[in-house]
Amino acid sequence: xxxxxxxxxxxxxxxxxxxxxxxxxxxxxxxxxxxxxxxxxxxxxxxxxxxxxxxxxxxxxxxxxxxxxxxxxxxxxxxxxxxxxxxxxxxxxxxxxxxxxxxxxxxxxxxxxxxxxxxxxxxxxxxxxxxxxxxxxxxxxxxxxxxxxxxxxxxxxxxxxxxxxxxxxxxxxxxxxxxxxxxx
Amino acid sequence: xxxxxxxxxxxxxxxxxxxxxxxxxxxxxxxxxxxxxxxxxxxxxxxxxxxxxxxxxxxxxxxxxxxxxxxxxxxxxxxxxxxxxxxxxxxxxxxxxxxxxxxxxxxxxxxxxxxxxxxxxxxxxxxxxxxxxxxxxxxxxxxxxxxxxxxxxxxxxxxxxxxxxxxxxxxxxxxxxxxxxxxxxxxxxxxxxxxxxxxxxxxxxxxxxxxxxxxxxxxxxxxxxxxxxxxxxxxxxxxxxxxxxxxxxxxxxxxxxxxxxxxxxxxxxxxxxxxxxxxxxxxxxxxxxxxxxxxxxxxxxxxxxxxxxxxxxxxxxxxxxxxxxxxxxxxxxxxxxxxxxxxxxxxxxxxxxx
Numbered sequence: 397x398x399x400x401x402x403x404x405x406x407x408x409x410x411x412x413x414x415x416x417x418x419x420x421x422x423x424x425x426x427x428x429x430x431x432x433x434x435x436x437x438x439x440x441x442x443x444x445x446x447x448x449x450x451x452x453x454x455x456x457x458x459x460x461x462x463x464x465x466x467x468x469x470x471x472x473x474x475x476x477x478x479x480x481x482x483x484x485x486x487x488x489x490x491x492x493x494x495x496x497x498x499x500x501x502x503x504x505x506x507x508x509x510x511x512x513x514x515x516x517x518x519x520x521x522x523x524x525x526x527x528x529x530x531x532x533x534x535x536x537x538x539x540x541x542x543x544x545x546x547x548x549x550x551x552x553x554x555x556x557x558x559x560x561x562x563x564x565x566x567x568x569x570x571x572x573x574x575x576x577x578x579x580x
Numbered sequence: 581x582x583x584x585x586x587x588x589x590x591x592x593x594x595x596x597x598x599x600x601x602x603x604x605x606x607x608x609x610x611x612x613x614x615x616x617x618x619x620x621x622x623x624x625x626x627x628x629x630x631x632x633x634x635x636x637x638x639x640x641x642x643x644x645x646x647x648x649x650x651x652x653x654x655x656x657x658x659x660x661x662x663x664x665x666x667x668x669x670x671x672x673x674x675x676x677x678x679x680x681x682x683x684x685x686x687x688x689x690x691x692x693x694x695x696x697x698x699x700x701x702x703x704x705x706x707x708x709x710x711x712x713x714x715x716x717x718x719x720x721x722x723x724x725x726x727x728x729x730x731x732x733x734x735x736x737x738x739x740x741x742x743x744x745x746x747x748x749x750x751x752x753x754x755x756x757x758x759x760x761x762x763x764x765x766x767x768x769x770x771x772x773x774x775x776x777x778x779x780x781x782x783x784x785x786x787x788x789x790x791x792x793x794x795x796x797x798x799x800x801x802x803x804x805x806x807x808x809x810x811x812x813x814x815x816x817x818x819x820x821x822x823x824x825x826x827x828x829x830x831x832x833x834x835x836x837x838x839x840x841x842x843x844x845x846x847x848x849x850x851x852x853x854x855x856x857x858x859x860x861x862x863x864x865x866x867x868x869x870x871x872x873x874x875x876x877x878x879x880x881x882x883x884x885x886x887x888x889x890x891x892x893x894x895x896x897x898x899x900x901x902x903x904x905x906x907x908x909x910x911x912x913x914x915x916x917x918x919x920x921x922x923x924x925x926x927x928x929x930x931x932x933x934x
Contacts, residue, residue: 424585430759431757431758432585433752457840457845457847458916460918
């Protein structure tokens with residue numbers, strides 16, 4: 397699908413950088429060109445974190461996204477910061493548990509997912525980011541769900557089989573939520 | 581070897597270890613703290629390696645000096661303000677012909693500046709940096725995989741020519757993750773023996789390594805020796821990449837991160853039928869000036885793009901002389917241009933041509 401750029405943004409601790417890492421690793425498993433660029437400045441110390449992932453069939457010139465195709469926004473400040481930058485026709489994936497506002501732009505799609513509620517229901521409160529990444533790839537086809545599950549395995553297996561199992565479940569639930577939305 | 585997704589600073593550290601580096605000393609500074617971070621863990625697992633978080637940049641470079649005298653492959657890393665502090669040590673190492681690898685992950689300046697990616701230390705790196713008119717070889721990577729190859733090459737060049745090699749990257753190179761593969765590690769025991777190191781004078785004559793040469797005649801002789809060495813390096817060691825230059829009427833000249841962005845811009849304008857290409861110096865010193873000059877047989881316009889307000893552009897002008905018009909586009913201070921912005925700059929030059 398050519399070159400796509402995705403921004404992940406939220407508070408530190410919401411697993412924002414991990415989402416980006418999982419997506420980039422998944423792209424690598426599919427032999428795509430990928431770059432992962434984290435924010436590393438004073439903003440990191442200030443509590444918000446973001447990263448930009450480029451997944452591409454061609455070599456990637458700039459890892460920076462001036463106009464990202466997709467934005468995964470985990471909190472309200474992130475929405476305020478990035479809404480204006482999304483490419484027309486792009487999609488925002490919104491953590492609807494944490495963000496009450498809704499984007500005002502008519503030229504972008506919004507997928508609102510209560511990732512914290514879903515993760516809580518699964519007994520994996522820290523897995524909200526994995527619910528989100530499952531939803532993201534299921535909706536966009538950036539990479540396959542299979543690749544995401546594979547990269548989550550490579551990352552989480554060393555943290556114990558329970559962590560790995562719970563996160564795999566969270567990814568699948570995120571994907572299933574999007575599927576349900578599509579049918580509804 | 582399988583691909584790994586790794587941060588640039590970690591890639592440098594792993595590649596250095598695989599190149600046989602067994603001594604690292606450094607002092608923290610953003611955006612390269614991940615180099616010492618990785619080194620501390622990596623060296624902890626090796627019997628024959630030493631990691632030191634020094635009390636200052638000055639201490640770190642002087643520790644590298646000592647390790648190098650003892651014959652070990654040694655490295656330090658820092659970012660712009662820290663590299664300024666290391667210049668005294670680098671000059672002394674030039675005066676003693678000691679090999680070392682110095683990584684500069686450039687950030688915005690002058691002064692303490694900021695931590696955003698720039699290329700504002702081109703002059704400092706390519707003109708030696710400290711006092712005494714010496715040179716350092718400077719290599720400029722533009723991708724994760726090139727961080728691997730150039731880090732390893734830096735150690736080989738340092739030993740071959742007994743001098744400092746600067747790996748000149750920036751905050752973006754240091755922080756970005758890309759898939760990379762590594763070659764098998766080199767066993768330091770298999771590296772060529774150094775016949776000049778200070779390793780104890782039992783059963784041999786003693787050796788002296790010093791940069792103090794009071795006799796002007798001897799000092800002149802030593803300087804001419806350096807000059808001959810530098811001339812040989814200019815003959816042998818230039819490295820560059822040509823991209824879509826065969827039918828080009830305009831060459832963008834850029835290095836490191838800027839070259840990567842410029843390549844995106846070239847691809848962009850090519851789609852619109854504009855015959856632009858990219859010339860990317862990989863060694864900044866020695867600068868591939870002869871190769872650039874050769875291009876002027878067919879290319880009469882060069883657009884230099886740097887993340888500063890004009891440094892390499894001087895080397896480009898020296899190289900091409902009157903044979904081509906040299907244009908410049910720069911963004912200092914930590915702004916990362918978009919391929920779109922550079923494509924605009926190319927288009928503007930094209931309109932002015934004819």
